[in-house]
Amino acid sequence: MSRANYSETRSVAGQPELVLTGRWTLRALAENGKTDAAWQNHLQELGRHDAVSWNCLDIEALDSVGALLLWHTWERKLPELLLISPAHLQIFERIAASDREPAAVVVPRSPFEGLIVLGASVLAFKRHVIDFIDLLGRLVLDLFHLLRHPADLPGREISANIYKSGVRAMPVTALVGFLIGVALSYLSSLQLRQFGADIFIVNLLGLSIIRELGPVLVAVLVAGRSGSAMTAQLGVMRVTEEIDALATMGVSRSLRLIFPKVVALGVVTPLLVLWATVLALCGGMVAAGFQLDISYGYFIETLPKAVPVANLWIGLTKGVAFGLAIALVACHFGLRVKPNTESLSANTTASVVSAITMVILIDAVFAITTRSIGLPKF
Amino acid sequence: MGRPGEGMNSIIAINDLSTRLGDAWIHRHLNLEIARGELVALVGGSGSGKTTLLRQMIGLLTPTEGSIRLFGEPLFGGGTARERTLRQRFGVLFQQGALFSALNVFDNIAFPLRELKCFDATTIRDLVMLKLEMVELRPRHALLMPAELSGGMVKRVALARALALEPELLLLDEPTAGLDPDLADGFVRLIRRLGEELGLTVVLVTHDVDTLAALTTRVAVLAERRILTYGMLDEVMQLDHPFVRNFFYSERSQRALANAI
Numbered sequence: 018m019s020r021a022n023y024s025e026t027r028s029v030a031g032q033p034e035l036v037l038t039g040r041w042t043l044r045a046l047a048e049n050g051k052t053d054a055a056w057q058n059h060l061q062e063l064g065r066h067d068a069v070s071w072n073c074l075d076i077e078a079l080d081s082v083g084a085l086l087l088w089h090t091w092e093r094k095l096p097e098l099l100l101i102s103p104a105h106l107q108i109f110e111r112i113a114a115s116d117r118e119p120a121a122v123v124v125p126r127s128p129f130e131g132l133i134v135l136g137a138s139v140l141a142f143k144r145h146v147i148d149f150i151d152l153l154g155r156l157v158l159d160l161f162h163l164l165r166h167p168a169d170l171p172g173r174e175i176s177a178n179i180y181k182s183g184v185r186a187m188p189v190t191a192l193v194g195f196l197i198g199v200a201l202s203y204l205s206s207l208q209l210r211q212f213g214a215d216i217f218i219v220n221l222l223g224l225s226i227i228r229e230l231g232p233v234l235v236a237v238l239v240a241g242r243s244g245s246a247m248t249a250q251l252g253v254m255r256v257t258e259e260i261d262a263l264a265t266m267g268v269s270r271s272l273r274l275i276f277p278k279v280v281a282l283g284v285v286t287p288l289l290v291l292w293a294t295v296l297a298l299c300g301g302m303v304a305a306g307f308q309l310d311i312s313y314g315y316f317i318e319t320l321p322k323a324v325p326v327a328n329l330w331i332g333l334t335k336g337v338a339f340g341l342a343i344a345l346v347a348c349h350f351g352l353r354v355k356p357n358t359e360s361l362s363a364n365t366t367a368s369v370v371s372a373i374t375m376v377i378l379i380d381a382v383f384a385i386t387t388r389s390i391g392l393p394k395f
Numbered sequence: 396m397g398r399p400g401e402g403m404n405s406i407i408a409i410n411d412l413s414t415r416l417g418d419a420w421i422h423r424h425l426n427l428e429i430a431r432g433e434l435v436a437l438v439g440g441s442g443s444g445k446t447t448l449l450r451q452m453i454g455l456l457t458p459t460e461g462s463i464r465l466f467g468e469p470l471f472g473g474g475t476a477r478e479r480t481l482r483q484r485f486g487v488l489f490q491q492g493a494l495f496s497a498l499n500v501f502d503n504i505a506f507p508l509r510e511l512k513c514f515d516a517t518t519i520r521d522l523v524m525l526k527l528e529m530v531e532l533r534p535r536h537a538l539l540m541p542a543e544l545s546g547g548m549v550k551r552v553a554l555a556r557a558l559a560l561e562p563e564l565l566l567l568d569e570p571t572a573g574l575d576p577d578l579a580d581g582f583v584r585l586i587r588r589l590g591e592e593l594g595l596t597v598v599l600v601t602h603d604v605d606t607l608a609a610l611t612t613r614v615a616v617l618a619e620r621r622i623l624t625y626g627m628l629d630e631v632m633q634l635d636h637p638f639v640r641n642f643f644y645s646e647r648s649q650r651a652l653a654n655a656i
Binding site: 168253257258259261262264265266267268269 | 450453454455475478479482483487489490491493494495496506507510512
């Protein structure tokens with residue numbers, strides 16, 4: 018490729034003339050390193066004199082990049098003495114026509130900006146609450162419908178959701194539960210040993226895991242796993258009009274899409290809580306065995322004596338409540354997804370975060386209402 | 396009774412429809428009556444509300460004012476059972492096909508049939524294979540997932556699903572959008588053939604003049620938030636209105652219409 022170049026000569030009339038030759042195109046200029054500032058500055062220096070005439074007739078090829086380079090050299094206007102072919106001149110005319118800043122729409126900031134933002138978020142929150150109550154209402158109506166027509170129960174959808182959110186979650190819940198049990202047991206035993214209260218590791222682990230840690234841990238895992246999956250699935254179904262297609266066939270979307278998800282999570286979460294609790298206690302048992310030399314037999318025997326069984330029921334009830342909350346929040350956000358990727362990612366994130374927040378709030382409510390139930394008597 | 400559009404021949408009767416979305420009125424005092432056996436194209440500029448009108452006809456959107464009656468009955472009110480029976484009398488083909496991505500082709504077409512809960516597995520299989528054959532697909536396509544289908548095949552499967560319950564009315568949203576000319580041609584011929592064989596009333600939303608010319612007998616022009624005119628193609632083209640001029644008399648349209656005739 019012939020290089021972009023210029024040479025100084027004298028024109029016929031004795032004027033200094035710059036003759037441009039070669040290919041003034043993006044690829045040619047980039048390849049030959051002519052886009053660097055030094056070369057451009059030199060060119061500009063040469064061109065600064067007003068009396069210089071520019072001869073562009075020998076240019077082999079000129080595209081918008083080469084033209085822009087010259088445009089900048091000429092300080093954004095055509096030089097007075099210019100020899101150029103009409104086709105190339107057209108490029109410069111186009112550049113001249115488009116040489117303006119992108120128009121920015123300036124919205125004047127109102128003095129009440131803060132108030133407006135606050136108000137807007139309150140109204141948005143109100144919209145959320147209304148839609149959520151709407152969802153809840155539809156589900157209750159579906160429940161009544163099912164009581165009258167039990168044959169309409171979406172059995173296949175429920176079992177599919179139970180498999181996806183329950184059975185498939187067992188490995189990861191087992192692993193996380195076991196490791197948390199080990200960690201908790203290890204740290205607690207270090208403290209208890211100082212007071213010679215080694216044997217109370219059973220009480221501590223039992224009470225905390227069965228009543229609080231098991232349910233909340235499982236809820237967070239389920240929210241991240243199944244909650245986001247449900248939101249994304251419903252969101253994409255909205256975008257591809259699958260939900261519309263169901264509606265036009267007269268299929269109730271709340272009965273066939275949302276109800277199975279809510280029921281499935283309501284069934285699966287307490288079972289996963291049980292699963293994770295057992296594995297966490299096993300992990301704790303193993304760690305206590307290593308740290309404090311507490312035998313497994315002693316651990317298993319003492320556990321039912323140290324921890325009243327009411328705690329187990331509290332833990333499982335929490336599991337049900339968390340599961341329902343996560344499913345409702347996931348479906349609520351799934352149905353709000355608009356047809357763009359930004360909306361899908363924002364709603365999926367919001368779904369998981371809101372679900373976890375709801376779970377913590379419900380946990381707090383449980384803690385307050387059951388504060389006198391299930392505590393060991395000394 | 397006694398209002399216009401109550402006759403047994405009237406498939407879709409839209410009376411004084413007005414729709415408001417947010418602050419803007421999309422439709423204002425819109426009236427349209429479509430009789431049995433007609434092949435109607437609903438045309439309008441971008442943003443004129445054609446898809447909104449179609450969505451109201453199929454009951455996905457409720458109008459702010461006015462009424463829509465399908466087969467002489469309103470879609471809403473009167474219980475879910477009645478609504479479900481009414482919905483079985485029409486089929487909808489969405490712009491992107493809207494196939495259920497979790498189900499394969501066979502299950503997609505079988506879905507409305509299984510919802511009825513009155514056919515056994517053999518009957519359903521026979522019906523599904525029949526529909527597949529009607530839309531010119533092969534038995535080996537029956538077990539593919541929607542993600543494995545080409546654009547043209549997606550539309551055919553969606554058509555088969557729309558026709559699964561032997562409807563009397565077929566509504567199509569931009570049926571040839573995104574299809575290359577060859578496929579679009581084939582699809583249009585398929586719809587016309589099936590429409591004649593099955594005696595369907597067909598309503599399609601389109602802005603493709605080729606499809607319009609090849610497929611439909613009557614044209615409804617949606618502009619200025621109401622139906623400007625509704626009639627045979629030649630009558631509609633006589634109307635002196637900026638939209639009609641731009642739509643039917645542009646270079647592309649003239650070529651398409653010349654070819655079609």
